[in-house]
Structures are given as structure tokens and as C-alpha cells.
Amino acid sequence: xxxxxxxxxxxxxxxxxxxxxxxxxxxxxxxxxxxxxxxxxxxxxxxxxxxxxxxxxxxxxxxxxxxxxxxxxxxxxxxxxxxxxxxxxxxxxxxxxxxxxxxxxxxxxxxxxxxxxxxxxxxxxxxxxxxxxxxxxxxxxxxxxxxxxxxxxxxxxxxxxxxxxxxxxxxxxxxxxxxxxxxxxxxxxxxxxxxxxxxxxxxxxxxxxxxxxxxxxxxxxxxxxxxxxxxxxxxxxxxxxxxxxxxxxxxxxxxxxxxxxxxxxxxxxxxxxxxxxxxxxxxxxxxxxxxxxxxxxxxxxxxxxxxxxxxxxxxxxxxxxxxxxxxxxxxxxxxxxxxxxxxxxxxxxxxxxxxxxxxxxxxxxxxxxxxxxxxxxxxxxxxxxxxxxxxxxxxxxxxxxxxxxxxxxxxxxxxxxxxxxxxxxxxxxxxxxxxxxxxxxxxxxxxxxxxxxxxxxxxxxxxxxxxxx
Ligand code: SF4
Numbered sequence: 001x002x003x004x005x006x007x008x009x010x011x012x013x014x015x016x017x018x019x020x021x022x023x024x025x026x027x028x029x030x031x032x033x034x035x036x037x038x039x040x041x042x043x044x045x046x047x048x049x050x051x052x053x054x055x056x057x058x059x060x061x062x063x064x065x066x067x068x069x070x071x072x073x074x075x076x077x078x079x080x081x082x083x084x085x086x087x088x089x090x091x092x093x094x095x096x097x098x099x100x101x102x103x104x105x106x107x108x109x110x111x112x113x114x115x116x117x118x119x120x121x122x123x124x125x126x127x128x129x130x131x132x133x134x135x136x137x138x139x140x141x142x143x144x145x146x147x148x149x150x151x152x153x154x155x156x157x158x159x160x161x162x163x164x165x166x167x168x169x170x171x172x173x174x175x176x177x178x179x180x181x182x183x184x185x186x187x188x189x190x191x192x193x194x195x196x197x198x199x200x201x202x203x204x205x206x207x208x209x210x211x212x213x214x215x216x217x218x219x220x221x222x223x224x225x226x227x228x229x230x231x232x233x234x235x236x237x238x239x240x241x242x243x244x245x246x247x248x249x250x251x252x253x254x255x256x257x258x259x260x261x262x263x264x265x266x267x268x269x270x271x272x273x274x275x276x277x278x279x280x281x282x283x284x285x286x287x288x289x290x291x292x293x294x295x296x297x298x299x300x301x302x303x304x305x306x307x308x309x310x311x312x313x314x315x316x317x318x319x320x321x322x323x324x325x326x327x328x329x330x331x332x333x334x335x336x337x338x339x340x341x342x343x344x345x346x347x348x349x350x351x352x353x354x355x356x357x358x359x360x361x362x363x364x365x366x367x368x369x370x371x372x373x374x375x376x377x378x379x380x381x382x383x384x385x386x387x388x389x390x391x392x393x394x395x396x397x398x399x400x401x402x403x404x405x406x407x408x409x410x411x412x413x414x415x416x417x418x419x420x421x422x423x424x425x426x427x428x429x430x431x432x433x434x435x436x437x438x439x440x441x442x443x444x445x446x447x448x449x450x451x452x453x454x455x456x457x458x459x460x461x462x463x464x465x466x467x468x469x
Contacts, residue, residue: 035351037082038089038332039117041071042343043097044362051212054274056345056360057095063362068104070369072111074342077378079115082340086119089170089329098175102187109192119168170328172197177223178215185230195234196227202240203257210245224261234325236265241299243271244289251299255306264325268303269318270296297457317406317459334403356388394468397424402463410450424468431466
């Protein structure tokens with residue numbers, strides 16, 4: 001549903017964006033031990049298929065218990081791949097993580113705590129000191145029940161909605177508005193989750209029906225109001241622009257509502273027509289008009305103008321935040337930080353050269369994990385449970401150029417020289433002479449290359465010019 005594995009795709013301009021401060025210099029050094037690993041957990045279930053979506057998910061819940069079992073087992077089995085100590089960020093993406101029941105989420109957090117992925121709560125209250133095992137069968141007892149804050153399924157873990165929650169780790173959970181009833185919000189507030197990323201996409205019914213979203217326009221706005229009232233101080237929303245049903249006036253209104261709601265982070269993506277989606281099939285058959293680059297350009301300009309005027313920092317091509325509210329997790333991806341990907345379809349990166357991804361099939365994932373009892377078993381599952389690629393020097397350099405240019409920190413020639421050598425740094429500078437002359441890059445006299453407003457719309461091309469192939 002959101003920004004996830006961004007680095008793996010080179011489909012990057014705002015027009016074609018799929019969608020998810022550490023020193024880049026350190027991140028791309030020869031060892032991955034210098035930066036702590038962040039954790040991504042993929043929850044591969046959705047109520048219904050959005051027409052544009054090509055993420056890994058299933059609307060069948062048949063394998064749900066087995067997949068949650070597998071996720072917990074994968075967390076236990078692969079713990080040794082990380083350094084000791086807590087992780088700085090956990091991101092529940094999907095799919096739809098807000099479909100998790102209180103017990104399912106409690107099982108995952110219990111595993112995270114038992115295997116020291118998370119710091120325990122400061123011992124402020126006696127009932128928050130003991131770890132409690134949550135059994136799969138507890139799911140049945142709690143499903144659909146009215147959960148409440150402090151009901152005891154997250155003992156020993158700090159409730160994330162407290163202001164100090166971000167002081168330990170950023171723990172983000174993607175949520176859809178139709179799941180955010182009072183009971184679910186109360187449950188999340190009692191859990192260690194301290195950042196919600198809500199898949200709003202639009203506040204207009206016409207857009208939502210076109211995208212086949214499960215929620216209504218009323219639920220979209222109400223969801224943000226409810227989580228604000230519940231005390232979540234880190235709330236991000238996703239919006240989609242440039243779609244066939246979205247007029248300029250509707251997009252302007254979406255932006256106005258978003259900033260009026262006071263969220264401190266906004267991710268905005270151009271609607272992408274992917275070939276194997278319902279939208280892609282209908283466009284290919286001529287039943288629906290294709291998207292329009294001129295509209296993307298207009299909506300992107302409106303987006304940047306409105307949000308920067310409202311005080312948001314445009315810190316990555318598709319991401320805006322109020323000061324101090326960058327997504328630590330996504331910033332980690334963009335700066336080459338290692339990440340462990342858990343769950344069906346999840347990707348991981350060792351921070352150096354190896355990228356690995358799990359099978360995008362819930363049943364195959366669950367079957368494999370039912371058999372695995374040790375890290376050796378997991379290693380032997382290469383090829384059917386997961387696959388991997390080894391990045392070359394050129395791959396790493398190209399990714400650095402792409403992710404650097406997409407961020408407002410840009411690409412520094414000094415860093416390029418240190419990380420990849422004088423030859424590649426010279427290649428980059430020479431490759432950008434034309435783009436500098438065309439005004440696609442800002443003033444580069446300080447040796448840092450940042451996209452101008454015009455350049456942002458052509459990010460893929462500008463970065464591609466600097467690649468070594
Ligand atoms: S909620 Fe929609 S966009 Fe998000 S993963 Fe599910 S189908 Fe895809």
C-alpha cells in the first residue's frame with residue numbers, strides 16, 4: 001500500500017512513482033555493521049483489491065493464521081542476521097496491517113520483545129514489566145471484541161501513542177480508514193505503534209470508487225480526526241494524484257483538507273497504470289482512458305506549492321513533512337541502511353551488496369515456514385522461500401545517484417569520490433553538464449547536485465544520465 005521497496009525499482013519520477021538522517025556516506029561504506037538494521041514486516045492481506053495495486057496481497061484469509069505463525073517464526077529464526085540490541089525502526093506494511101486483530105498484533109510484538117528487537121518499556125508501571133506469551137488460539141477469543149487501551153496484550157512494551165514513544169524506536173503501521181474504528185484505534189494506541197500511515201488516497205467518493213478502495217470519503221476524513229483525538233502525534237497520509245477522475249479542483253481540495261487535518265507527514269504519488277492490475281487491463285482494452293502527463297505535471301506543481309507554503313519540507317520527491325517528522329524508516333531505505341524484510345513478498349538488504357526477497361505467495365510462504373526449525377533450514381530454503389541478488393559496484397553507484405537526487409539533500413561530489421572513486425565522481429559531473437545548463441539542477445557551485453523544480457519532474461532521466469551501465 002505504501003512506500004516500501006522503493007529502492008528495488010528504478011521507476012522513479014513523480015509521474016511514475018510506485019508509490020516507501022543517516023549519513024549516506026556511512027551507509028554505503030564497505031561494511032553493513034556501521035548502521036543498525038531496520039525491520040520491515042509485510043502483512044499480505046486486504047479486504048478487496050484496489051484497481052491500481054500491484055503490491056503483494058491476497059483477499060483470501062485462508063492462510064492467515066499460518067502466515068502469522070510464519071512471520072513470528074521468521075522473526076525468531078533470522079534474529080541472528082542482526083547485531084544485538086534493539087532496532088531503530090519497525091514498519092508494518094502491506095497489504096493491510098490494520099486488519100491484524102489485537103491478538104495477532106500482540107503475538108508479533110511479543111516475538112519482537114522476546115527476541116530483543118525492541119527495548120522494553122521503562123518500568124513506569126508494574127503491569128508493564130512482564131513478557132506475556134500470546135497463543136494463536138487467543139485470536140478466537142478476541143476477534144471482533146471491543147479492545148481497549150491498556151487491556152494487557154502488550155505488557156512489557158511501551159504504548160506508542162505516548163509522546164516519548166519516538167524516543168526509542170519508530171514503529172509505523174499502515175492503516176486503511178475503514179479499519180480505524182474506535183476499538184482498533186484504542187488497541188493501536190495501547191500497542192508500541194507510535195506512527196500511523198493511513199491510506200487515504202482521496203477525500204472524494206468519485207476517486208475512491210474509481211480506485212476500488214474499501215473506504216468512503218467520510219471514513220477517510222473521520223479516520224484522521226479519530227487518530228488525532230487518540231493522541232497519535234505522528235500521522236502520515238498517502239494521497240494519489242493525476243488519476244482519471246481527479247480534477248484540478250478536487251486535487252486542490254484534497255490538499256486543503258490534508259493540511260487542515262494537521263497531519264505531520266504526507267506522501268503523494270502519481271496514479272500509475274500497471275499492466276497486470278484491473279486498471280491496467282481496462283486501459284489496455286480502451287475501456288478507460290490512459291493517464292495524462294500534463295495532468296500529472298499540474299497536480300505535482302499544485303502539490304509542491306501547497307505543501308511548501310503550508311510549512312512542509314519537501315524532503316523526498318514524493319514525501320513531505322513538518323519539521324522533524326521525516327519517516328525515519330523510509331529515510332533508512334534511501335540512505336542505504338540495512339533492512340530485514342519479514343513476511344511474504346518482503347525484501348531485505350544487508351547494507352552492503354546483497355538484496356533478498358521472500359516468495360510472493362502466502363501459501364508457499366506458510367508451507368515453507370511450517371517446516372523450518374533452524375537458521376540452517378532457512379539457509380537451505382534458498383530458491384523456493386526466497387531469492388537474492390548481489391549488487392555490483394555499478395549497481396550501488398547507480399542506486400546512490402537515484403536515491404540521492406530524489407532527496408532534498410542531493411548528491412555530493414565529495415561523497416561520491418570517497419564512496420565510489422574519482423573516476424565515477426568525474427563521470428557523474430560530466431554527465432550532468434547538460435542538465436545543469438537546462439536548469440534541471442539547482443546551483444551546483446558547492447559541489448552538491450539537487451534537482452530543481454523542473455528537474456523533479458524529470459528525475460528518472462536526470463539520474464539515468466549519471467548512471468554507469
Ligand atoms: S489496500 Fe489496496 S493499495 Fe493497499 S495493498 Fe491492499 S489492494 Fe493494494
